[in-house]
Amino acid sequence: MYKSAGNIVSRTGVLYPWPKQLLSACKDAKSISQIHALMIFTGVFSNGDSNGQLIASYARIGDVTSARRVFEESPQRGVVTWNAMIIAYSRNDSPNEVQNLYRRMILEGVRPDSSTFTVTLKACSSLLDLKAGEKIRSQAIDFGYKDDIFVGSSILNLYAKCGKMDEALGIFNGMTKRDLVSWTTMITGFAQSGQPVEAVEVFRRMQIEEIKGDAVLMVGLIQACTNLGDMKLGISVHGYMIRQHLPMDVVVETSLVDMYAKKGLLNLASRVFEKMSYRNVVSWSALMSGFAQNGFAGNALELLIEMQSYGFKPDLVSLVSALLACSQIGFLKLGKSIHGYIVRRVEFDRVSGTAVIDMYSKCGSLSSARILFDRISYRDSISWNAMIASYGIHGHGKEALSLFLQMKLMSQRPDHATFASLLSALSHSGLVEEGRYWFGIMHSDFGIQPSEKHFACMVDLLARAGLVEEAHKLIGSMEDEPGIAVWVALLAGCRNHGKLELGEKVAKKVFELKPNDPGIYALVSNVFALARKWDEVALVRKVMKETGMKKVPGYSVVEVRGKLHAFLMEDKSHPQHHMIAAMLDRLEYEMRAMGYVPRTEYVLHDLDEQVKERMLCNHSERLAIAFGLLNTGPGTRLLITKNLRVCRDCHEATKFISKIVDREIVVRDIKRFHHFKDGVCSCGDYW
DNA sequence: CAGTGAACGT
Numbered sequence: 001m002y003k004s005a006g007n008i009v010s011r012t013g014v015l016y017p018w019p020k021q022l023l024s025a026c027k028d029a030k031s032i033s034q035i036h037a038l039m040i041f042t043g044v045f046s047n048g049d050s051n052g053q054l055i056a057s058y059a060r061i062g063d064v065t066s067a068r069r070v071f072e073e074s075p076q077r078g079v080v081t082w083n084a085m086i087i088a089y090s091r092n093d094s095p096n097e098v099q100n101l102y103r104r105m106i107l108e109g110v111r112p113d114s115s116t117f118t119v120t121l122k123a124c125s126s127l128l129d130l131k132a133g134e135k136i137r138s139q140a141i142d143f144g145y146k147d148d149i150f151v152g153s154s155i156l157n158l159y160a161k162c163g164k165m166d167e168a169l170g171i172f173n174g175m176t177k178r179d180l181v182s183w184t185t186m187i188t189g190f191a192q193s194g195q196p197v198e199a200v201e202v203f204r205r206m207q208i209e210e211i212k213g214d215a216v217l218m219v220g221l222i223q224a225c226t227n228l229g230d231m232k233l234g235i236s237v238h239g240y241m242i243r244q245h246l247p248m249d250v251v252v253e254t255s256l257v258d259m260y261a262k263k264g265l266l267n268l269a270s271r272v273f274e275k276m277s278y279r280n281v282v283s284w285s286a287l288m289s290g291f292a293q294n295g296f297a298g299n300a301l302e303l304l305i306e307m308q309s310y311g312f313k314p315d316l317v318s319l320v321s322a323l324l325a326c327s328q329i330g331f332l333k334l335g336k337s338i339h340g341y342i343v344r345r346v347e348f349d350r351v352s353g354t355a356v357i358d359m360y361s362k363c364g365s366l367s368s369a370r371i372l373f374d375r376i377s378y379r380d381s382i383s384w385n386a387m388i389a390s391y392g393i394h395g396h397g398k399e400a401l402s403l404f405l406q407m408k409l410m411s412q413r414p415d416h417a418t419f420a421s422l423l424s425a426l427s428h429s430g431l432v433e434e435g436r437y438w439f440g441i442m443h444s445d446f447g448i449q450p451s452e453k454h455f456a457c458m459v460d461l462l463a464r465a466g467l468v469e470e471a472h473k474l475i476g477s478m479e480d481e482p483g484i485a486v487w488v489a490l491l492a493g494c495r496n497h498g499k500l501e502l503g504e505k506v507a508k509k510v511f512e513l514k515p516n517d518p519g520i521y522a523l524v525s526n527v528f529a530l531a532r533k534w535d536e537v538a539l540v541r542k543v544m545k546e547t548g549m550k551k552v553p554g555y556s557v558v559e560v561r562g563k564l565h566a567f568l569m570e571d572k573s574h575p576q577h578h579m580i581a582a583m584l585d586r587l588e589y590e591m592r593a594m595g596y597v598p599r600t601e602y603v604l605h606d607l608d609e610q611v612k613e614r615m616l617c618n619h620s621e622r623l624a625i626a627f628g629l630l631n632t633g634p635g636t637r638l639l640i641t642k643n644l645r646v647c648r649d650c651h652e653a654t655k656f657i658s659k660i661v662d663r664e665i666v667v668r669d670i671k672r673f674h675h676f677k678d679g680v681c682s683c684g685d686y687w
Numbered sequence: 688c689a690g691t692g693a694a695c696g697t
Contacts, residue, residue: 056689080688087690115690122691153691160692184692219693254694261695285695292696320696354697382697417697 023057029066032057036070051077052084059088077108083115095123099132106139114148121154125161133158147175153182160189165198180214188220191227199224200233215247219255226259229516234259250276254283261290263516266299281307285318295643297325298566301334316342316352323355327362329557330641330668331564335359350378354386361390364639364666364673381415389421393672395682397429414446420453427461428672430686435461456485463493464686468502484513488520495527496648503527511540518544519644519670556624556642560631567623570615576627583626591656599649621650621667629661637664645669655679 026032036054051074058067071077071085082105089097102120105112112120117140124133137155145151152175159168172178172186183206190199203221206213213221218241225234238256241248253276260269273279273287284307291300304314304322314322319338326335339356342348348356353376361369373379373387384407391400404422407414414422419442426435439458442448450458455478462471471490475482487510494503507527510520521544528536557566567574574580588596598613616622621642628638646654646669658665659679667674675682 052688083689090690113690115688118690150689150691155691157692179691181692186692188692214692216693223694249693251694256694258694280694282695287695289695315695317696324697349696351697356697358697386697 023053026057026061028061029058029063032061032066052080055081055084055088059084059091062092064088064092064094077110079110079113079116082110083113083119086116086119090119090123095126098123099127099129102136112139112143114145114150117143117145117148118150118154121151121158125154125158128162130158130162130164133162147177149177149179149182152177153179153185156182156185156189160185160193163193165189165193165195169198180211180217183211184213184217184220187217187224191220191224194227196224196227200228212244213246215249215252218246218252222252222255222259226255226262229263231260231263231265234263250278250280250283254280254286257283258286258290261287262293264294264518266290266294266296279310279312281312281315281318284312285315285321288318289321289324292321292325292328295328297328297331297643300325301331316346316349319346320352320355323352323359327359328641328643329564329566330363330559330639331557332360332363332365332559333562335363348376350380350382353378354382357383357386357390361386361393362668363641364668366390366394366396379412381412381418384412385415385417385421388418388425392421392425392428393668395428395672395675397425397431397434400425400429401431401434414448416448416451416453419446419448419450420457423454423457423461427457427464428683428686430465430684432461432465432467452480452483452485455482456489459486460489460492463490464496466493466497468493468497468499472502484510484515484520487513488515488523491523491527495523495530498530500527500531504531504533507536511536511543522644554620554642554644556620556640558624558628558638558640560628565624565627567620567627569620570618571620571623574623574627576630579630580623580626583630584622587626587653587657587660590660591653594656594659596653596656599652616647616649616653619647619650621646622653625654625657625665628665629657629663635663637666640665640667642667642669645671646674651681651685655681 022035023032026035032054039050039054051070054070055067058064058070067085067088071081074081082101086098086101089095089101098120102112102116105116117136120136121133124130124136133155137158140146140148140151152171156168156172159165159171168186168189172182175182183202186202187199190196190202199220203213218237221237222234225231225237241252253272257269257273260266260272269287269290273283276283284303288300288303288307291297291303300321304318307314307318319342322338323335326332326338335356339359342352342356346352353372357369357372360366360372369387369390373383376383384403388400388403391397391403400422404414404418407418419438423435423439426438435458439450439454442450442454455474459471459474462468462474468490471493475486475490478486487506491503491506491510494500494506504527507524511524515521521540525537525540528540553568555566555568557564559565571577598616600613600616621640624640625638628640632638646667651674654665654667654674654676656679658676665676667676672683
């Protein structure tokens with residue numbers, strides 16, 4: 001047997017094409033096995049390289065089992081054969097098999113080459129197996145691959161994925177050769193380790209050395225901008241790509257969509273999305289989650305439908321975003337069917353399991369949430385946290401606490417989020433003593449250093465209970481510079497307890513911190529309005545407009561006979577508008593007779609008192625309640641979902657309404673459930 | 688010869 005001009009001449013003198021070309025044309029296992037037979041016949045099979053080609057061919061069509069069979073049957077295995085099998089497992093997403101084969105290879109005394117190390121290191125990165133990775137790193141150095149650029153980048157990526165950016169940077173700085181991949185690994189590593197400033201810094205270094213980036217690098221840079229929330233920089237990166245004529249592929253464009261969407265710049269995000277020439281499921285769900293996370297549940301759900309009309313099957317991620325949207329508007333019916341879809345068509349993971357729990361609880365079915373929680377086999381701290389938070393928003397602080405204690409008993413370690421859920425549950429139930437106690441020992445007994453989030457919960461807990469001064473003092477005791485969340489909690493307390501002097505100061509502070517949330521601007525402007533600082537109110541409005549943030553309009557949703565009906569504030573578009581208005585007039589007449597006084601201090605504008613009163617009764621939750629009363633039989637429980645906090649005047653009014661019409665009215669706002677019955681609310685007027 | 692770096696979620 002010898003090779004001649006790209007052909008094989010067999011022992012019998014027959015001319016065959018060299019199997020490599022033949023193999024690369026094979027589209028199915030059958031044709032590959034025919035060539036396999038040919039190779040055995042011609043004796044080519046004993047050659048290590050051709051074993052490798054055969055293995056690679058099976059791997060290419062996704063048949064790892066056959067690839068493995070060829071591997072095991074090979075009479076002799078050179079490094080090419082080993083690499084082919086290792087690469088097959090790597091492509092097949094089987095990092096454990098990669099590691100196993102590598103170990104076996106070393107034991108059998110085969111000398112690995114640069115590819116072997118590169119691929120095996122990649123497997124360690126995806127397993128976050130730093131220990132094994134470091135061992136392979138030292139072996140790679142022993143075998144003389146210290147300055148190999150492929151091995152080098154793989155090592156950087158190993159440290160980056162394991163969150164060891166200090167190490168990665170040290171190695172990177174000491175590398176004799178760097179290429180675009182190693183630069184990219186550093187930038188992406190920093191961006192994904194929550195160090196976006198360092199990511200941008202690496203890019204600047206690159207620019208000084210006059211190295212041009214590519215699409216993959218830009219994705220890392222865009223992620224850094226997303227994490228920084230710095231849209232000036234983000235837009236400049238976007239512009240840079242256009243000017244430099246850098247290729248825009250679906251991944252780059254999707255990360256741009258994600259960046260704008262996360263910042264609430266949904267018009268920009270949609271524009272980039274619409275201009276994409278090619279989209280996939282990830283692009284659709286990036287935009288969808290952007291809408292959902294910024295409170296535009298309806299738009300998000302429209303996208304879920306639209307993507308399917310374009311032939312894209314929603315994946316778990318888009319379904320989780322859809323569940324979030326359902327939670328926001330109390331769309332139990334759709335949430336249930338998404339739950340069913342996940343069970344039948346996708347299969348749960350931990351995140352989606354938690355999202356379903358969250359959906360049931362926010363749509364009013366606390367018991368369904370609990371049943372699901374008890375049923376899921378793999379309970380991690382996230383599902384515990386979701387269930388604790390569920391009790392919290394339903395105002396069941398005691399149950400939340402007891403679940404927390406149960407979690408401890410089952411030796412599930414509480415984490416940061418557990419304490420955040422617990423403290424917020426205690427806060428909603430006014431369990432101040434318990435809050436102080438657990439906050440006090442979370443560091444000493446659980447080793448969890450209270451973060452800004454916990455301080456914010458604690459400030460909320462105190463300020464909500466009227467202990468605004470104590471909350472203020474707590475902020476003063478913080479070691480780190482208090483962030484926006486903490487001040488916002490205090491500000492809400494100031495507003496709810498009429499501490500306007502302090503409130504004004506805090507409002508200024510919050511305003512200076514440039515929040516990225518229209519709701520926070522609304523609160524700031526609200527406090528200024530209460531303090532009658534109309535100039536400041538106007539200024540806040542102006543800044544909001546300039547940042548281009550889409551303001552979330554207040555709306556309420558009520559479910560009547562399985563259909564959702566949404567009402568905006570002062571919504572006159574509804575076909576039953578006149579009946580609704582008449583119903584509200586009638587109710588108001590009776591309410592006033594019973595002693596109801598409109599609380600106009602919650603209207604923002606500098607307006608006449610009578611106009612303010614008018615505006616209050618046109619709040620979306622009132623329209624939804626009136627519509628619900630008109631369209632359901634006596635005694636039916638009403639469930640209303642509001643996307644913002646229910647205003648205090650509406651809260652007061654709903655108590656009266658529940659008494660007048662003798663109905664149970666459940667209102668869920670962005671924070672919690674209010675259960676109205678017989679003129680009282682389950683929250684005990686606890687703000 | 689191939690092998691290294693990339694997007695969406697509770």
